[in-house]
Amino acid sequence: MTSSPNNSDGAKGVRRRPSGLSAARLLAVQALYQMSLNKEPADQVIAEFLEHRVKEDVEGLKHGAVNRNLLTELVQGVSAEADMLDDMLAAVLDEEWTVERLEILLLVLLRAAIFELSERLDVPARVVISEYVDLANAFFDGRETSFVNGLLDRIAHVLRTDEFGEAGALPDIS
Numbered sequence: 001m002t003s004s005p006n007n008s009d010g011a012k013g014v015r016r017r018p019s020g021l022s023a024a025r026l027l028a029v030q031a032l033y034q035m036s037l038n039k040e041p042a043d044q045v046i047a048e049f050l051e052h053r054v055k056e057d058v059e060g061l062k063h064g065a066v067n068r069n070l071l072t073e074l075v076q077g078v079s080a081e082a083d084m085l086d087d088m089l090a091a092v093l094d095e096e097w098t099v100e101r102l103e104i105l106l107l108v109l110l111r112a113a114i115f116e117l118s119e120r121l122d123v124p125a126r127v128v129i130s131e132y133v134d135l136a137n138a139f140f141d142g143r144e145t146s147f148v149n150g151l152l153d154r155i156a157h158v159l160r161t162d163e164f165g166e167a168g169a170l171p172d173i174s
Helices: 020-038 042-053 068-080 082-092 104-119 125-139 143-159
Strands: none
Touching: 020 042, 020 068, 020 104, 020 125, 042 068, 068 082, 068 104, 082 104, 082 143, 104 125, 104 143, 125 143
């Protein structure tokens, strides 16, 4: 998802080979998007992705072994905690925005990122933010990437105060 002088994918410039963790995040966002559109249960979509899509190239790039555990954890976790994640998201959206107003793809990407920020404390917040900003950049042009970066930064400052050295000042989102 980030630049490298070695491989061109023909889309948005030159990109490196995604790691197994990055590939899992991408597939998780795709799985969550599919679930939102088709109203399919998490276990069914996870099984489909593990059986069929993990073997394929991710976005036209060869990838290392997809981290199946992370893929499963993200899809199951976001599915189970969607309402809580939406509440966290709503707490940082400007007044003129609502969770319902967000595009489905943008919403599931943000849910996955917020889930990681709140549950996967072993991963530095800046890494989580960077990974999902890269994903937003792969899916969207322009403002959405900055939007994702700003929202995740605000949420990370509340959820990960120890990493940022300040107390959270947002409404109760934890």
